[in-house]
Amino acid sequence: MSDPLQIKCPHCLRTNRVPAARLADKPNCGACKKPLLNGDVANVDDASMAKYVGQSDLPVLVDFWASWCGPCKAMAPEFEQAARQWAGKVAFAKLNTEQAQQASAQYGIRSIPTLILFKGGREVARKSGAMPAAQLSAWINSELG
Structure with missing residues (x-):
């Protein structure tokens, strides 16, 4: 039997x-x-970001956003739709850049929305700008192979 995977709970982390x-x-x-x-x-x-992406055996896609950002608001339902499509294959998380300024600075966030894909706790891809769920899924697929 294979080793168990470490999966972070999206509710209690x-x-x-x-x-x-x-x-x-x-x-x-x-x-x-x-x-x-x-x-x-x-x-x-700030407190949970590193643990969430570093302690998951699933790839993790993080949306860096802010409540005042129009494109961020427009992309939110698309991000949620993509999360449902990738359930069990990729973990999805959101980080509010206004509330988590330390993590935003650590990852060099210069514009929002910015998406960072992590695998094994390491950044493997980054993309800025809002996109529909289909384009988001295609990007994830191209990055994960």
Whole structure:
């Protein structure tokens, strides 16, 4: 049997160990009991950002946004739609750049929305600007192969 995957809960941000063979069984978080892989988007901040992207065996896509940003607001439902499409394959998270200025500076965010794709805790791709869910999915697919 293969080693279990570490999956971060999008609701409580706790790490769960899930056997790869059980991913299709729609597992729930051991801490908060909410679904782990149904395509929910996590909200991360300065304190949780590094742990969320670094302790997940799934690739993680983070949307750096702000509440005053029109393109960010327009892209929010598209981001959520893509999260549902990639459920169980890619974890999705949002980071409010106004509230998490330390993480925004650490990742060199110069414009919003900016999307950063992490794999194994390392940045593998970055794209700025709003895009529809289909274009977002195509970009993820091209980056992950």
